[in-house]
Amino acid sequence: MKRVSMELGGNAPFIVFDDANMDEAIDGLIQAKFRNTGQTCVCPNRVFVQATILQKFTDRLIDRVLDLTLGDAVSSGCHLGPLITSAAVDKVLVGGRPHLALGPNYMQATVLAKVTLDMHIANEEVFGPVVPLLAFETESDVIDMANATDMGLAAYCFTSDLGRAWRMSKALEAGMVGINAGVISAVQAPFGGIKQSGQGREGSIVGLDDYTELKYVAMAGLS
Numbered sequence: 208m209k210r211v212s213m214e215l216g217g218n219a220p221f222i223v224f225d226d227a228n229m230d231e232a233i234d235g236l237i238q239a240k241f242r243n244t245g246q247t248c249v250c251p252n253r254v255f256v257q258a259t260i261l262q263k264f265t266d267r268l269i270d271r272v273l274d275l276t277l278g279d280a281v282s283s284g285c286h287l288g289p290l291i292t293s294a295a296v297d298k299v300l301v302g303g304r305p306h307l308a309l310g311p312n313y314m315q316a317t318v319l320a321k322v323t324l325d326m327h328i329a330n331e332e333v334f335g336p337v338v339p340l341l342a343f344e345t346e347s348d349v350i351d352m353a354n355a356t357d358m359g360l361a362a363y364c365f366t367s368d369l370g371r372a373w374r375m376s377k378a379l380e381a382g383m384v385g386i387n388a389g390v391i392s393a394v395q396a397p398f399g400g401i402k403q404s405g406q407g408r409e410g411s412i413v414g415l416d417d418y419t420e421l422k423y424v425a426m427a428g429l430s
Contacts, residue, residue, distance in 0.1 A: 210417050210418075210420075211406070211407065211417070212399075212405075212406065212407030212408070212409065212414075212417040213405040213406055213407065214248065214360070214398070214399055214400065214404070214405045214407075214409065215360075215400070215403060215404050215405040216248045216332055216358065216360065216404060216405075217248055217249060217252070217332065217358045217359065217360025217361055217381075217400055217404050218252045218253065218330070218331070218332050218356045218357075218358040218360075219239075219249055219250065219251045219252055219253070219358075219360060219361040219362055219363065219381070220251065220252075220253045220254075220255055220349075220352075220353035220362050220363070220379070220381075221235075221236055221239065221240070221251035221253070221254045221255065221362075221363040221364075222255045222343075222349055222353060222362075222363065222364045222365065222375070223236075223254070223255070223256045223257065223260070223264060223365045224257050224346075224364075224365065224366040224368070224371065225257040225259045225260045226366055226367045226368055226371075227365035227366050227367060227387075228365070228367065228387075229260065229263070229264060229267065231365065231387060232264070232365040232387075233264070233267055233268055233271055234389065235363065235365060235385075235387070235388060235389030235390075236251065236254065236268065236338070236363075236389060237271055237272075237275075237389070238389035238390050239251050239363060239385075239389035239390065240254075240336070240338055241275065241286065241287060241316060241336055242390075243288075244287045244288050244289070244290060244314075244335065244336050245333065245334060245335045245336040245337065246290065246291060246295075246334050246335065248332075248360060248361075249360060249361040249383070249391065249392065250333075250334070251338075251363060252329075252331075252332055252333050252339070253322075253329050253339060253341060253352075253353070254338055254339060254340050254341065255341050255342075255343050255349050255352060255353060256340060256341070256342060256343070257342075257343060257344070257349075258342045258343065258344055261340070261342050264340075265318070265320060265340060268318060268338070268340075269318055272316045272317075272318055272338070275287055275316050277309055277313050277315070278309065279309075287313075287316060287336060288313075289309070289310055289312035289313050290312045290313075290314060290335055291312070292312065293311055293312060295312070295334065295335060314335065314336060315336070316336040316337075316338075317336060317337045317338065318337075318338045318340065319337060319338065319339045319340060320340050321340075322339040322340055322341050323341065324341070324352060324355060326339075329341065330356065332358070346371065346374070346375075350375070350378045350379070353379055353380075354378075354379065354380045356402075357402055357403040358400070358402060358403055358404045359380045359381045359382060359400050359401040359402035359403070359404045360381060360382055360383065360399075360400030360404035360405070361381055361382070361383045361384070361385070361391065361400070362379040362380075362381035362383070362384045362385070363384070363385045363386075363388070363389065363391075364376075364379070364384065364385070364386055364387075365386075365387050366386070366387070372386045372387075380401060380402060381400065381401065381404075382397075382398075382399045382400035382401050382404065382408075383396075383398065383399075383400070392410075393410070394410050394411075395410065395411055396410055396411055397409070397410055397411045397413040397414065398410040398411075398414075
């Protein structure tokens with residue numbers, strides 16, 4: 208049988224507790240969500256914000272998103288480029304608006320409020336510049352909400368509580384977890400997911416496992 212390694216995408220949660228540094232959380236979200244215009248497998252797809260800070264977080268996030276500029280990849284000061292195909296534009300064009308002057312595949316970054324888990328956008332990978340915001344009340348609630356998916360590639364959590372950071376790292380069903388970090392990938396770290404997000408790992412020494420076979424040799428009676 209041939210050994211395989213598969214990375215199959217994700218539906219990453221991004222969790223912000225009320226004790227988090229809000230500026231750092233928004234910086235992390237901008238980094239994680241909008242790199243490559245939201246078209247990476249580890250982009251946050253569901254942004255859970257504790258209800259006590261949701262309105263303040265939303266207002267400050269919108270201010271940051273409005274500052275993002277669209278353009279081609281070589282333009283100075285450009286933050287967002289085009290989506291890969293017109294079909295991708297059609298898929299994510301809900302509440303946002305296209306920028307036809309730049310080209311048919313450019314779309315304005317969009318923030319969606321009052322999203323709930325029963326909505327389509329909370330259950331499938333968006334793969335575009337759309338940020339769905341969902342409210343949560345307690346730590347146990349958001350763990351259940353974040354894990355309510357068949358995918359498990361990446362997860363993000365922002366908190367200033369060390370104990371909570373360890374609890375969330377353990378409880379979140381994902382192959383990779385970022386605590387107070389919006390960029391978690393590195394060649395020296397194992398990259399991969401659980402559940403329907405694939406099997407095996409890329410990167411690090413662990414990434415060699417899928418290309419090698421373990422052999423055990425027992426020797427006796429030699430001089």
